[in-house]
Amino acid sequence: MQPFRIFRITAIAEAFSWTGLLVGMYLKHIIETTEAGVWLFGRLHGALFVAYLVATLWVARAERWSPWRTLFGLAASIPPLTTLIFERWVAKRRATPADSVAATA
Numbered sequence: 163m164q165p166f167r168i169f170r171i172t173a174i175a176e177a178f179s180w181t182g183l184l185v186g187m188y189l190k191h192i193i194e195t196t197e198a199g200v201w202l203f204g205r206l207h208g209a210l211f212v213a214y215l216v217a218t219l220w221v222a223r224a225e226r227w228s229p230w231r232t233l234f235g236l237a238a239s240i241p242p243l244t245t246l247i248f249e250r251w252v253a254k255r256r257a258t259p260a261d262s263v264a265a266t267a
Contacts, residue, residue: 165220165224166224168217169214169218170253171217172216172245173238173248173249174245174246174249175214176211176239179207180242182199182202183200183204183206184242185199185203187200211239215236215239218235218236218239219236222235231252235252
């Protein structure tokens with residue numbers, strides 16, 4: 163599978179898991195109804211957080227990102243839903259397949 167595709171999937175999944183964790187924390191700490199959301203989404207988000215970091219490093223190497231872009235990609239995993247913003251930003255700035263073929267020719 164292509165590194166950018168894995169990166170995109172993990173960026174989206176990480177953001178959804180962040181949302182689930184935030185809802186779980188609201189249910190646990192604000193309305194004090196259940197801890198199930200934190201229990202489930204805490205574990206899921208932890209795994210997807212690590213997967214996103216690995217996917218970011220993989221795509222950074224495969225597409226020869228600058229150290230700054232790589233650092234911003236890794237930092238995007240911390241604030242909620244920022245992986246979506248970063249993924250969209252990077253997707254708009256990627257070379258199209260025609261550009262990369264022309265560059266190698």
